[in-house]
Structures are given as C-alpha cells and as structure tokens.
Amino acid sequence: MSSDARGVRHRVRRHPERGHYDVDSIDAILDEALVCHLGVVIRGEPWVLPTIHARVGDQVYVHGAVAAASLKAMASPAVCCLTVTLVDGLVLARSAFNHSLNYRSVVVRGFGTLVSDPVEKLMALKALVEHVAPGRWEDARPPSPLELRATQMVRLPLAGAIAKMRTGPVKDDVEDLGWPHWAGVLPLQVTAGAVEPDSQMANPTAPTPEYLANYVRARR
Numbered sequence: 001m002s003s004d005a006r007g008v009r010h011r012v013r014r015h016p017e018r019g020h021y022d023v024d025s026i027d028a029i030l031d032e033a034l035v036c037h038l039g040v041v042i043r044g045e046p047w048v049l050p051t052i053h054a055r056v057g058d059q060v061y062v063h064g065a066v067a068a069a070s071l072k073a074m075a076s077p078a079v080c081c082l083t084v085t086l087v088d089g090l091v092l093a094r095s096a097f098n099h100s101l102n103y104r105s106v107v108v109r110g111f112g113t114l115v116s117d118p119v120e121k122l123m124a125l126k127a128l129v130e131h132v133a134p135g136r137w138e139d140a141r142p143p144s145p146l147e148l149r150a151t152q153m154v155r156l157p158l159a160g161a162i163a164k165m166r167t168g169p170v171k172d173d174v175e176d177l178g179w180p181h182w183a184g185v186l187p188l189q190v191t192a193g194a195v196e197p198d199s200q201m202a203n204p205t206a207p208t209p210e211y212l213a214n215y216v217r218a219r220r
Contacts, residue, residue, distance in 0.1 A: 010109070012164050020163040029106045029163055030055045032219065033084035034132065034190075038062060040073035040080045047073075053082065054127035059155045060108060061115075061124040066152045074112035074154045082108040082156055088219075090186040093170045094179040100166060102185065108161040115153040124153050135211035190217040
C-alpha cells in the first residue's frame, strides 16, 4: 500500500493482487470516468443509479434536482456506495471459463454530506462541467440563482476508497494451450465522433471549440 493512501478500511479479497490503494491510481480512474453508479437505500429498497460525478481534492461530488430521492438518501445517516468502471479491453481466452476484461474500477463507501454553501455548490457545478469537457465552463452561461436553488449537491469523502484493476494478456490453463482457438486481447477505448452543432445557434458559423475538436478521453 502506498504511503499516500487516504486510509484503507476495506481490501480486495477476490484477486487481491488487483487491489490498489494509492491516491494517484484512485484519482486517475475517477477523473477519467464519465459516469458513476450511486448505490443507496430508498424507502427500504436498494437502488443503483447512474449519474455524473466530479472529484475535487479528497471529495467526489454528485448533483441532481432538489427533489432527487437518491441524493437525499446519500446525505442521510446511511452508508452509500459510489462506483466507476473503465473497460480497457476484452480478454479472449481459449477456454470460456478464463475469458475476462481488462478494466480499472473504484469503489467509494461512506457518508454523503449535503452542500448548503452556495459558493461550494457553484465550485462543484463548475467541476462537474469541466469533468465532462475541460474548458467548457468559460464557454457557457453560468447558473442563475434560481438554477442554483433548484440544484442539490452532495459530496462524499474519498477516505477508504479502493481501486481494482486487471491488465495484461490472457491467462489460460496450461492444459488449454494446445487448443487451436484464437486467443488474445482486443483493446477498447472511448473515442469522440464528429461534433453535431445545434441547429438553433445564434451564430451558425461559429467554429467548433478546440476542446471539442480535439476531445480525447485518454487514460490519465
């Protein structure tokens, strides 16, 4: 475990060699992932919901409408769980049993806190926009006071967050190496397509911003 870990409360038990507890690994995965899944209990039933997140230092923020039950549950006294997963490749073994994925994931468990300070809320909203498209915040209208009041923001500390990764080639059993089937890894990555300008832009000839024309969600 790296000395700069935030404090490990849990450890990876299945394939413990894939567990990573250092801050750099955890932050890099959170910063690259576009979507997280938030696990909460709502009225006695478990829910896992996709949403957008943004990391700021040792905290991760999620947002939604003020009436969002998931965020209210996240900010309740109950423990919640936030996870992200990045798929880097399909691992195609000779045997069906040994097929796998190359991936990087993070699990964050803890108690969420509702953000009431408008300055912190605005900072977190900026972080969310910049997380999706760095450079976009300065290229958009800022939230109005009414929009800020209509937005609920919750932060979750990264203390005890853990990462789990699988990298590398196929791991077949020795007795399967003689099978004639193709085996190997098919790398995967997120790539941006051609931009689609909105038909109602005030300036239809406005050039595509550089941060979109050269958008890359590369491994960090």
